[in-house]
Each structure stands twice: as C-alpha cells, then as structure tokens.
Amino acid sequence: xxxxxxxxxxxxxxxxxxxxxxxxxxxxxxxxxxxxxxxxxxxxxxxxxxxxxxxxxxxxxxxxxxxxxxxxxxxxxxxxxxxxxxxxxxxxxxxxxxxxxxxxxxxxxxxxxxxxxxxxxxxxxxxxxxxxxxxxxxxxxxxxxxxxxxxxxxxxxxxxxxxxxxxxxxxxxxxxxxxxxxxxxxxxxxxxxxxxxxxxxxxxxxxxxxxxxxxxxxxxxxxxxxxxxxxxxxxxxxxxxxxxxxxxxxxxxxxxxxxxxxxxxxxxxxxxxxxxxxxxxxxxxxxxxxxxxxxxxxxxxxxxxxxxxxxxxxxxxxxxxxxxxxxxxxxxxxxxxxxxxxxxxxxxxxxxxxxx
Amino acid sequence: xxxxxxxxxxxxxxxxxxxxxxxxxxxxxxxxxxxxxxxxxxxxxxxxxxxxxxxxxxxxxxxxxxxxxxxxxxxxxxxxxxxxxxxxxxxxxxxxxxxxxxxxxxxxxxxxxxxxxxxxxxxxxxxxxxxxxxxxxxxxxxxxxxxxxxxxxxxxxxxxxxxxxxxxxxxxxxxxxxxxxxxxxxxxxxxxxxxxxxxxxxxxxxxxxxxxxxxxxxxxxxxxxxxxxxxxxxxxxxxxxxxxxxxxxxxxxxxxxxxxxxxxxxxxxxxxxxxxxxxxxxxxxxxxxxxxxxxxxxxxxxxxxxxxxxxxxxxxxxxxxxxxxxxxxxxxxxxxxxxxxxxxxxxxxxxx
Numbered sequence: 001x002x003x004x005x006x007x008x009x010x011x012x013x014x015x016x017x018x019x020x021x022x023x024x025x026x027x028x029x030x031x032x033x034x035x036x037x038x039x040x041x042x043x044x045x046x047x048x049x050x051x052x053x054x055x056x057x058x059x060x061x062x063x064x065x066x067x068x069x070x071x072x073x074x075x076x077x078x079x080x081x082x083x084x085x086x087x088x089x090x091x092x093x094x095x096x097x098x099x100x101x102x103x104x105x106x107x108x109x110x111x112x113x114x115x116x117x118x119x120x121x122x123x124x125x126x127x128x129x130x131x132x133x134x135x136x137x138x139x140x141x142x143x144x145x146x147x148x149x150x151x152x153x154x155x156x157x158x159x160x161x162x163x164x165x166x167x168x169x170x171x172x173x174x175x176x177x178x179x180x181x182x183x184x185x186x187x188x189x190x191x192x193x194x195x196x197x198x199x200x201x202x203x204x205x206x207x208x209x210x211x212x213x214x215x216x217x218x219x220x221x222x223x224x225x226x227x228x229x230x231x232x233x234x235x236x237x238x239x240x241x242x243x244x245x246x247x248x249x250x251x252x253x254x255x256x257x258x259x260x261x262x263x264x265x266x267x268x269x270x271x272x273x274x275x276x277x278x279x280x281x282x283x284x285x286x287x288x289x290x291x292x293x294x295x296x297x298x299x300x301x302x303x304x305x306x307x308x309x310x311x312x313x314x315x316x317x318x319x320x321x322x323x324x325x326x327x328x329x330x331x332x333x334x335x336x337x338x339x340x341x342x343x344x345x346x347x348x349x350x351x352x353x354x355x356x
Numbered sequence: 357x358x359x360x361x362x363x364x365x366x367x368x369x370x371x372x373x374x375x376x377x378x379x380x381x382x383x384x385x386x387x388x389x390x391x392x393x394x395x396x397x398x399x400x401x402x403x404x405x406x407x408x409x410x411x412x413x414x415x416x417x418x419x420x421x422x423x424x425x426x427x428x429x430x431x432x433x434x435x436x437x438x439x440x441x442x443x444x445x446x447x448x449x450x451x452x453x454x455x456x457x458x459x460x461x462x463x464x465x466x467x468x469x470x471x472x473x474x475x476x477x478x479x480x481x482x483x484x485x486x487x488x489x490x491x492x493x494x495x496x497x498x499x500x501x502x503x504x505x506x507x508x509x510x511x512x513x514x515x516x517x518x519x520x521x522x523x524x525x526x527x528x529x530x531x532x533x534x535x536x537x538x539x540x541x542x543x544x545x546x547x548x549x550x551x552x553x554x555x556x557x558x559x560x561x562x563x564x565x566x567x568x569x570x571x572x573x574x575x576x577x578x579x580x581x582x583x584x585x586x587x588x589x590x591x592x593x594x595x596x597x598x599x600x601x602x603x604x605x606x607x608x609x610x611x612x613x614x615x616x617x618x619x620x621x622x623x624x625x626x627x628x629x630x631x632x633x634x635x636x637x638x639x640x641x642x643x644x645x646x647x648x649x650x651x652x653x654x655x656x657x658x659x660x661x662x663x664x665x666x667x668x669x670x671x672x673x674x675x676x677x678x679x680x681x682x683x684x685x686x687x688x689x690x691x692x693x694x695x696x697x698x699x700x701x702x703x704x705x706x707x708x
Binding site for chain 1: 624
C-alpha cells in the first residue's frame with residue numbers, strides 16, 4: 001500500500017445490494033466486497049461489461065447510492081461505515097420438483113447503525129461527469145444557469161459579477177465561447193454538451209471526479225478531443241479521476257492503474273501497462289483478447305479467447321468465484337470458495353484460485 | 357447452402373443520392389456515392405453518426421423513411437435495377453435476396469411472438485410451399501448454425517427471455533433463413549459487450565465462409581473493420597471520401613479524414629503512452645453543409661480550392677481511391693515529372 005497521506009479515496013469491503021420487491025434476501029448484488037484505493041493525482045480506470053457494477057461502484061463511492069455495507073474514506077476522513085448486514089444461513093427449500101433440499105441463503109441480521117458523514121462539504125470535493133450529456137443537463141436551464149447552480153449551492157461567489165466571471169472562465173476552460181452561457185443544452189452538439197457537463201463538475205473546484213463513461217456517447221472523432229481535455233485538466237488542476245468505461249483501449253490510455261470488474265466483484269487491479277502486458281486473471285485475458293485492434297495484420301494473427309455463454313444474473317450470482325461458469329480453467333474449488341483479492345506481485349492484485 | 361459458388365459482381369451502386377426534405381430544408385444525407393461488391397466479399401462502411409452510412413443501406417433495402425427519398429443514381433443487384441422495382445417486387449426481394457440486421461435486436465424482434473414463430477414466418481413469407489413442420493425444422497437447424505443450443509426450448513421462448521448476444525444471433529438466423537446473397541449488417545455489434553461482440557464477429561466470419569454471401573458491414577469501430585472486412589469505404593458527410601482494400605486503408609490512408617481517425621484512436625496494444633491527436637472541430641451540420649470538400653473546415657491541410665470545390669476521385673493504387681485535392685495535386689506533379697524523366701533518360705541514352 002502507498003503511504004497514508006498519499007491516498008485520497010479508500011474503499012474497504014464496499015457492498016451495494018438493491019432490494020427487489022417480492023424477493024427474499026439481498027436482491028440484486030450489484031457490488032460485492034470491493035476494496036481499492038485511489039492515490040492523489042492519479043487516474044484509476046475501471047473496466048467491465050455492462051451490468052458488472054462499475055457505474056454502481058462509482059456512484060456508491062460518492063454516496064449517490066447509499067452503500068449496503070463497507071467503509072469509504074476520503075482524505076483520511078471516514079464518510080461512511082457499516083457492518084455487513086447479512087449472514088449465510090442454510091435452510092430447507094422446496095425445489096421445483098417438490099422435494100425438499102438444503103440451500104444457503106443470505107438472511108438479514110441486525111447490525112449497529114451506520115456511521116455516515118454530512119455530505120455537503122464533500123460534494124464540493126467529489127464530483128461526477130455522467131455518460132449521457134443530454135440526459136444530465138436540465139433542458140429548461142441555460143448553460144450559464146446550469147454551471148451557476150453549483151456555485152450557488154456551495155455559496156462560492158460573493159457577488160453577481162464574480163459569479164458571471166467564474167462561469168465565463170469555466171466555459172473558456174472547457175473550450176466553449178463565453179456567449180454560450182445564454183444558450184440551452186439542445187442548441188449544442190453531443191461533444192459540446194459533454195463539455196458543459198465537465199464545466200459544471202469543475203465549477204466547485206473539486207479534487208476528485210468520477211468520470212462515468214464520459215465519452216461513450218460521443219462520435220469517434222470527438223472522443224479524443226474530450227480525452228485530451230480531461231488529461232489537460234488533470235495536469236493543470238491536480239485532479240484525481242476514477243475513470244469508468246467499457247472501452248479498454250481508452251481506459252488504458254488515460255489511466256495509471258486499471259481495475260477490472262466482473263459481476264460486481266473486482267477481479268484484477270494493476271498498473272495499466274502491467275495489466276496489458278501481463279494479465280493474470282482469466283477474465284482479464286479474455287477481455288483483452290476480445291478488444292478489436294484497428295490493425296488488420298494484428299487482428300489476423302491474434303489468438304482470441306472467445307468466452308462461451310453470457311453474464312449470469314446479479315440477482316442470483318454463481319457461488320464461489322463468480323466467473324467460474326464461463327472460465328475455461330475452472331476447477332471444483334472455484335465452484336465452492338470465493339477467491340481472495342490478493343497482491344500477487346507489487347501493485348498487481350487479483351482474485352483467482354489458480355494463482356494460489 | 358449447397359449452391360454453386362457464384363463469382364463476380366453482386367451489387368453495384370452508382371452515384372446514389374438520398375435526400376431528406378425537412379421543413380428546415382433539404383438534407384443531402386447521401387450525396388452521390390458509388391461502389392461495387394462481389395460475391396463473397398465483405399465491405400465495411402465507416403463513418404460517424406450522421407454521415408449517411410445507414411441511409412445508404414436503407415436505400416438498397418427500399419426502407420427509407422419519409423421524408424427521405426432516393427433522388428438520383430442507380431442500385432443494381434445481381435443485374436436487376438432495384439430502384440425500378442414495384443412495391444410487391446421489393447417485398448419479394450427483401451429477405452430472400454437481401455437481408456439486413458440491425459443495431460438493436462430487441463427493437464427488431466416482435467415481443468409478442470415466440471422466436472420460433474418469427475423464424476417460421478420469415479421463411480414462409482417467401483415460400484408458401486414449405487409446410488409448417490418443414491419450416492420449423494429449417495428454423496431449428498438455422499438456430500443451431502448460429503450457435504444457439506437447446507433449440508427446442510429456444511423456439512418456444514420470447515425475445516425478452518434471451519440475452520442481448522442471443523437476440524443478435526436470432527436476428528442473424530432470421531436474416532439468413534432464406535439464403536440471401538447479400539447481408540447488410542448495420543452496427544450489429546455496437547450495442548453488445550466486447551466479449552459478446554467477439555462471439556458475434558467470429559460467428560459472422562464463419563457464416564460468411566460457409567454461405568459465400570456478400571456482406572456490407574456498417575460500423576464506426578475501426579477495430580471491427582480491421583477484423584472482418586476485405587475492403588472499406590470511409591464516409592464523411594454523405595460522401596465516400598476514401599475507398600480501398602482493408603490493408604491499404606489502414607497502412608496507407610490517402611485521405612486526411614481517414615488518417616485523422618486512425619491517429620485519434622488509442623490502441624489497446626500500444627507500447628507506451630502517446631498523447632492522442634484528435635480531429636479538431638465538430639461534425640458537419642448536414643442542413644448547411646460547407647461548399648467544396650465537406651471535411652475542409654476540419655482538415656489541417658486545407659487549401660483554398662478545398663473550400664469551394666469538391667475534389668474528384670484519384671486512383672492512388674489498386675482499387676484504392678481518395679477524394680482529396682492533395683492527391684489531385686500529387687498526380688498532376690507526377691504527370692509533369694513523368695515527361696521530364698523520360699526526356700532525361702533520352703539525354704542519358706544519347707550521351708551513353
């Protein structure tokens with residue numbers, strides 16, 4: 001682990017379940033026992049397929065979703081802490097064939113009340129950029145009002161003059177014209193709308209920004225513009241990013257370290273070039289081999305691992321290692337025991353029984 | 357699929373123009389494009405959203421939605437003029453000769469009919485003589501061919517019971533059930549995850565080898581193009597700006613837009629960190645397209661002539677052409693240089 005004051009965000013055993021009406025037990029197990037830390041000034045990338053819980057994890061760290069259990073520490077301050085409120089219990093269940101058989105279920109148990117901080121001061125420090133820029137901007141507010149709202153909530157501007165100056169400064173910072181402040185979101189292209197979204201996040205001078213698929217909805221030729229801008233901002237303002245995306249090539253480009261998620265769990269985490277050169281978890285290997293490379297010769301000569309089947313439902317995830325149903329190397333142990341997320345080489349973490 | 361393998365020209369599109377007549381004015385979605393496709397060939401059409409790549413495909417299928425209209429050019433499929441066909445003839449052609457698969461399989465499958473029902477319907481719509489039992493048999497063998505197991509059960513399931521990748525497989529099965537010669541795939545893997553995308557790409561490569569059909573693969577993902585296509589057409593603002601074999605496009609791009617696209621993409625196999633070089637500016641507003649070359653306002657090499665005149669196509673290699681004034685200029689200079697070189701040789705001969 002890095003030095004204590006070097007770490008800006010730390011998450012320990014974070015779990016987020018979404019209860020489902022009419023279903024006994026925990027419901028959708030979106031994020032399961034994730035532990036990670038983010039160093040000051042770095043970009044941690046988070047990749048995974050849709051439904052793997054990467055967006056939920058990002059939002060839960062910001063407490064836009066209230067976690068189910070775990071600890072979130074921001075800059076040394078615990079902003080959320082709660083014990084795991086479920087326990088495994090073996091019960092007799094009536095099967096589809098009518099016969100009774102034993103099944104292990106997660107049952108709610110009593111835990112002490114959570115310890116949670118008042119978030120308003122932290123909202124100034126932690127911000128988010130959303131995936132769909134048109135859906136995350138209020139269509140009835142002008143761009144100036146959208147950016148100004150953040151300034152008003154945190155009472156960052158003493159006078160009207162200061163407020164409008166700051167809005168203009170922010171617009172210039174993200175490459176928009178100052179007269180754009182009086183326009184409505186629908187008057188902008190997708191790339192420009194995303195720039196507004198970024199300006200809004202930057203308005204409160206945050207330290208930490210969760211970028212939730214910020215370029216997925218944009219055209220190819222615009223994506224690299226936004227990526228470069230995010231990199232420049234990080235340099236100039238010393239920002240720390242959690243960069244969530246499903247496109248491994250983009251994540252690898254922008255991140256210093258990358259975490260790979262599968263069905264709610266973190267399966268591997270390493271320096272971005274190390275992860276690419278030396279992936280150790282079977283899922284990471286398949287994911288890397290599945291990304292199409294824009295180079296005909298490489299893609300002709302490349303050996304591809306094609307996974308069978310689809311992602312299981314997070315409502316009823318497989319026991320043991322969650323990847324075992326699709327893993328080409330799965331053994332009996334993988335079906336029974338949950339693998340520990342361990343450091344196998346300095347800074348290279350993975351959760352797999354095969355690695356010992 | 358035991359037909360004799362046909363060779364030669366399958367599809368020829370010549371100077372196709374598609375316009376949308378909106379209240380705000382005419383939008384020239386496709387502004388005169390031409391290409392040829394042989395049997396057994398896979399052509400990729402690459403472009404950003406709004407570049408007209410899908411509208412061009414809808415024109416071939418006769419599926420343009422009002423206010424869109426084909427206003428010029430010709431489409432010839434297996435020697436027949438597609439644009440001259442009547443409504444009934446188009447219905448007969450769709451499905452049996454040309455099939456199309458779409459980006460989002462959920463919106464294309466009927467949610468209230470079972471998979472089996474829809475497959476059988478697709479088959480019997482074109483050939484009434486097939487009995488229901490025979491059709492069901494063929495539907496099941498088709499499902500097996502696209503890699504779906506447990507077909508008996510799947511036939512009775514509804515689209516919502518299947519996963520995204522599975523639905524796309526069903527779409528492909530439905531498209532291929534009448535053995536079309538041409539398959540148009542409109543972003544078939546865009547809505548899927550990378551591991552599922554890999555499955556579908558492998559499947560399409562496999563089926564293409566088995567059936568020897570021509571495929572038009574529409575996508576914005578250059579990685580997918582490198583993977584599956586024999587040749588590529590790059591579209592920008594309703595025009596094909598560059599066309600060529602896949603290796604030429606990737607290794608010797610001859611249009612600044614293609615170059616820019618290739619440069620702006622981060623690669624998963626890059627050895628070290630390199631800052632991305634984006635294409636500056638924003639895509640063209642198709643209501644008020646610029647005069648001249650549509651890419652000129654974003655092009656770093658733009659010259660005066662680019663801003664008011666559309667460049668002609670220049671052959672830069674074997675089946676490789678590009679619409680760019682830079683290439684025109686190079687050609688003119690080569691032609692100028694050629695007689696001088698010949699004269700030089702003559703002189704050398706005389707002296708020798």
